Amino acid sequence: MSVDLTNDRPLDWDSAALDADTKEMLNNLQPNILRAHVRDHLCVLFVRFNDIPEGRRFLRTVAVTWMKSTRRHLEEVREFARSGRRGAPYVGIGLSKAGYRDLGHSVEQVRRFGDAAFRDGMKRRAAALGDPAVAAWEPCYQRELHAVVLIGDARREPVEALREEILDTLPDSARVLGEERGQGMRNPAGDGIEHFGYVDGRSQPLFLADEVAREPREHWNPAFPLGSVLVADPLAPDPRRHYGSYFVYRKLEQDVRTFKEIEQELADDLGLTGRDRERAGAMLVGRFKDGTPLTAKGAPGGGPVSNDFTFGGDDGTKCPFAGHIRKTNPRSSGREVLMARRGQTYGDRADLPWDDAPPHIRPSGGVGLLFMAFNSSVTGQFEFTQISWANQPDFEIPATGHDPVIGQGRRDLKVTYPKLWNKPEMSLPRRQVPETVTMKGGEYFFMPSLAYLRAL
Numbered sequence: 065m066s067v068d069l070t071n072d073r074p075l076d077w078d079s080a081a082l083d084a085d086t087k088e089m090l091n092n093l094q095p096n097i098l099r100a101h102v103r104d105h106l107c108v109l110f111v112r113f114n115d116i117p118e119g120r121r122f123l124r125t126v127a128v129t130w131m132k133s134t135r136r137h138l139e140e141v142r143e144f145a146r147s148g149r150r151g152a153p154y155v156g157i158g159l160s161k162a163g164y165r166d167l168g169h170s171v172e173q174v175r176r177f178g179d180a181a182f183r184d185g186m187k188r189r190a191a192a193l194g195d196p197a198v199a200a201w202e203p204c205y206q207r208e209l210h211a212v213v214l215i216g217d218a219r220r221e222p223v224e225a226l227r228e229e230i231l232d233t234l235p236d237s238a239r240v241l242g243e244e245r246g247q248g249m250r251n252p253a254g255d256g257i258e259h260f261g262y263v264d265g266r267s268q269p270l271f272l273a274d275e276v277a278r279e280p281r282e283h284w285n286p287a288f289p290l291g292s293v294l295v296a297d298p299l300a301p302d303p304r305r306h307y308g309s310y311f312v313y314r315k316l317e318q319d320v321r322t323f324k325e326i327e328q329e330l331a332d333d334l335g336l337t338g339r340d341r342e343r344a345g346a347m348l349v350g351r352f353k354d355g356t357p358l359t360a361k362g363a364p365g366g367g368p369v370s371n372d373f374t375f376g377g378d379d380g381t382k383c384p385f386a387g388h389i390r391k392t393n394p395r396s397s398g399r400e401v402l403m404a405r406r407g408q409t410y411g412d413r414a415d416l417p418w419d420d421a422p423p424h425i426r427p428s429g430g431v432g433l434l435f436m437a438f439n440s441s442v443t444g445q446f447e448f449t450q451i452s453w454a455n456q457p458d459f460e461i462p463a464t465g466h467d468p469v470i471g472q473g474r475r476d477l478k479v480t481y482p483k484l485w486n487k488p489e490m491s492l493p494r495r496q497v498p499e500t501v502t503m504k505g506g507e508y509f510f511m512p513s514l515a516y517l518r519a520l
């Protein structure tokens with residue numbers, strides 16, 4: 065037997081009826097994959113090893129000393145809900161293909177990773193992804209990264225303390241090639257937002273029965289099979305019971321000032337007035353700033369952020385086909401493409417991202433998204449989303465344009481926008497909005513099972 069990855073009945077993780085293999089999977093799976101771990105404060109370390117035994121010993125020590133399992137994480141979440149007692153910080157480890165190789169795994173062993181994109185590494189995929197040339201990436205990402213270590217918590221102090229301890233354990237032969245700091249941002253309603261000011265992280269594939277049960281699901285089923293994010297860990301002691309996940313990491317800088325200018329120009333061009341001006345940005349993102357889906361309502365506001373919708377019956381006169389959330393999840397076919405996004409915003413700013421302040425006070429660089437996502441297939445999920453959807457002006461309807469937020473490549477095609485919400489009158493064709501998100505570097509990693517790390 066092994067764990068059933070195809071069943072889309074959500075996992076009742078605490079049920080006494082759970083089979084032994086699934087229990088073993090949960091006891092050996094890193095947290096933050098099946099359910100997001102709090103990581104409002106996040107430290108991301110990129111490490112390179114230069115000595116096989118020392119590198120292995122470091123990873124084993126981190127795993128044994130500080131890493132919890134998915135099961136432990138879920139128990140902590142339940143405990144926090146009951147008593148308010150906080151759990152331990154999150155520690156996650158991912159290894160790149162080069163990392164596995166330089167930790168002494170043979171070519172034959174590395175080939176057991178089924179994903180071609182992971183085996184290539186992100187640098188070799190840059191051209192296909194439409195990314196800037198590797199020579200233009202930030203220096204740290206131009207190097208060969210072996211491992212990523214994530215340290216996250218709701219508060220800053222535990223992250224700082226643990227970072228020190230983990231760095232103290234790092235052998236002299238290893239190097240920290242780079243470090244990023246993520247810092248969550250929230251709007252006044254308490255919802256997590258990204259730097260353009262929009263609620264982010266709302267739509268996710270859900271795997272656990274308690275999470276699914278909390279969601280209204282009349283139109284959209286948020287329950288996904290474990291196979292959307294899990295694969296057998298090919299180098300674990302028992303790959304039938306020990307699982308891991310491919311982890312995509314990309315540093316995406318956001319030019320907030322230009323994005324805010326674009327929102328205003330688009331609203332002016334379409335003659336939008338009053339509160340309807342907010343529809344300009346919503347047509348680019350697919351949701352209003354407060355998270356209200358544009359396909360469901362022509363104006364923001366009203367209750368918790370909905371995720372119970374599809375684009376059925378919306379011919380692009382409510383939400384344009386190119387709108388970021390429609391491109392990246394058309395909610396018709398392609399369910400199997402959806403990843404578990406676990407990104408975090410980076411960069412400090414003095415202004416308030418959600419307010420109506422003029423564009424010139426907004427940052428034009430130095431802030432953005434540390435995009436992170438778990439996949440069971442980098443090729444079939446992240447790369448498919450970026451290449452075949454976001455960068456593709458003819459998806460899902462011909463000549464509708466690139467994803468205005470993350471689409472890469474020449475945006476030659478002209479596009480139209482609905483002048484009014486849910487009315488057939490379209491604008492004259494106008495140039496697509498310019499790119500405001502710039503990829504600064506990244507890598508594909510595999511987050512192995514704890515059983516693998518402990519056995520190193």
Ligand code: HEM
Nearest residue numbers: 258262263264265266267316389392393433449450470501
């Ligand atoms: C700086 C870059 C990015 C920004 C500012 C951004 C912003 C957002 C926002 C505001 C949402 C709506 C919140 C939600 O529905 O959860 C969203 C959703 C989403 N984004 Fe992004 N995003 C970025 C990068 C990416 C990338 C690189 C991908 C994948 C290639 C991606 C894929 C998605 C997906 C799949 C959704 C959920 C769509 C749904 O299920 O409705 N995003 N993003």
